[in-house]
Amino acid sequence: MAKGVKPRVKVPKTASAGEMVTLKTLISHKMESGQRKDSDGNKIPRSIIHRFTCAFNGKTVVDVEMGGAISTNPYFSFDAVVPEAGEFHFTWYDDDGSVYETKKKVEMA
């Protein structure tokens, strides 16, 4: 498991039914692209988060496949609809098999 991985998400606590909300996510991760070389000239193997998903009450909002060109500490911002009270479920999939998850509840205003 990569060290110091910490997901952070910004989700409004309340929303009215059918409202559009902007979600921001950031996860601290080195995102080693597999292109860099160490001081001896050997390639540093790739170690990135290759997939990110966000769902609201089981309904997919976005599903992102990432390549090595996504920057360190991958950041995403996107819009979702909140039809009812529920929970956003964010998941990140690491190359090394680890899965990082965060959940955020949204209540009706």
Added chain:
Amino acid sequence: MEVTRRDTMVIGGAAALTTILPSLSSAAIPVNELIMGVTGGADAATSGIDLTAPEIAENGNTVPISVDAPGAVVITIMAAGNPLPGVAKFKFGDGAAAQAATTRIRLAGTQDVVAVAEMADGSFAAVSKMVKVTIGGCGG
């Protein structure tokens, strides 16, 4: 086998070719070819998709970009001049309010950033934008 002067030339020539070829293949891929690779040869419309990227990025390690393609199902982002052109692929589900997203990417140098959207009806839209990079972001 006796190695003649002519053989030496042929071997030398072949060696020179193989050393040149890898550097050619890592050069920027034409934007059209990248788009065709996503659409499977189908033509892509030039409207219906927006790509926001800075004209000049000082640091290629983290270049903010946004895409917006109303009605898209999948948006693929590529960097034509990176060692690996694939950057990200956004799939939008029922819970998405807009087919738009913002992220930060790495660019190896000055190059075209390409976004291709696949619409719900199966058609495609593509856009590309030149980004000038002062310091490349691939640790090369």
